[in-house]
Amino acid sequence: MEIGCGWGLTGIYCAKKFNAIVTGVDIDSEVFPYLRLHADINKVHIATLHQKFNNLKETDLQEIDFVIGADICFWDKMVYPLKRFIHRALRASVQEVIIADPGRPTFEKIGDYFVKKRKGEILDRIVRRPRKFQGRLLTIKFSVCA
Numbered sequence: 001m002e003i004g005c006g007w008g009l010t011g012i013y014c015a016k017k018f019n020a021i022v023t024g025v026d027i028d029s030e031v032f033p034y035l036r037l038h039a040d041i042n043k044v045h046i047a048t049l050h051q052k053f054n055n056l057k058e059t060d061l062q063e064i065d066f067v068i069g070a071d072i073c074f075w076d077k078m079v080y081p082l083k084r085f086i087h088r089a090l091r092a093s094v095q096e097v098i099i100a101d102p103g104r105p106t107f108e109k110i111g112d113y114f115v116k117k118r119k120g121e122i123l124d125r126i127v128r129r130p131r132k133f134q135g136r137l138l139t140i141k142f143s144v145c146a
């Protein structure tokens with residue numbers, strides 16, 4: 001499941017590269033035509049769910065193996081709902097949650113919290129093509145915190 005999927009490129013990559021069965025969740029339904037267009041170009045199918053991730057319940061997450069989210073924690077008001085959502089995902093036995101961000105203070109707040117509370121890890125990553133870009137990944141595994 002990709003939360004705050006936007007045009008869905010991360011989930012599309014997972015579907016194409018790892019044969020993952022992906023659901024893209026977004027609060028804004030207007031992103032989905034673009035997601036579908038990109039999915040078609042890449043010859044993969046992505047299911048879509050027009051929903052706030054805040055509203056997803058533990059029962060909605062029980063069949064999900066991985067939750068990913070890229071660039072979804074850019075305002076202070078997003079910190080608390082995302083924290084609560086990650087806790088619900090781990091309670092539902094999601095194997096791993098990975099949140100990617102350029103490294104904003106809001107992301108660092110969530111990162112610090114899960115590193116302390118749930119043995120999360122923060123990883124730095126650099127891509128060099130098509131141009132150099134540096135980002136951070138927060139990863140929290142179910143097995144560590146169960």
Ligand SMILES: C[S@@+](CC[C@H](N)C(=O)[O-])C[C@H]1O[C@@H](n2cnc3c(N)ncnc32)[C@H](O)[C@@H]1O
Pocket residue numbers: 003004005006007008009025026027028031051052053054069070071072
């Ligand atoms: C900056 S965009 C990132 C999109 C995509 N993940 C990417 O990396 O290109 C943030 C996305 O999160 C969505 N979003 C924001 N708050 C959300 C929420 N509470 N639940 C679901 N989606 C949300 C927005 O509609 C938007 O599509």
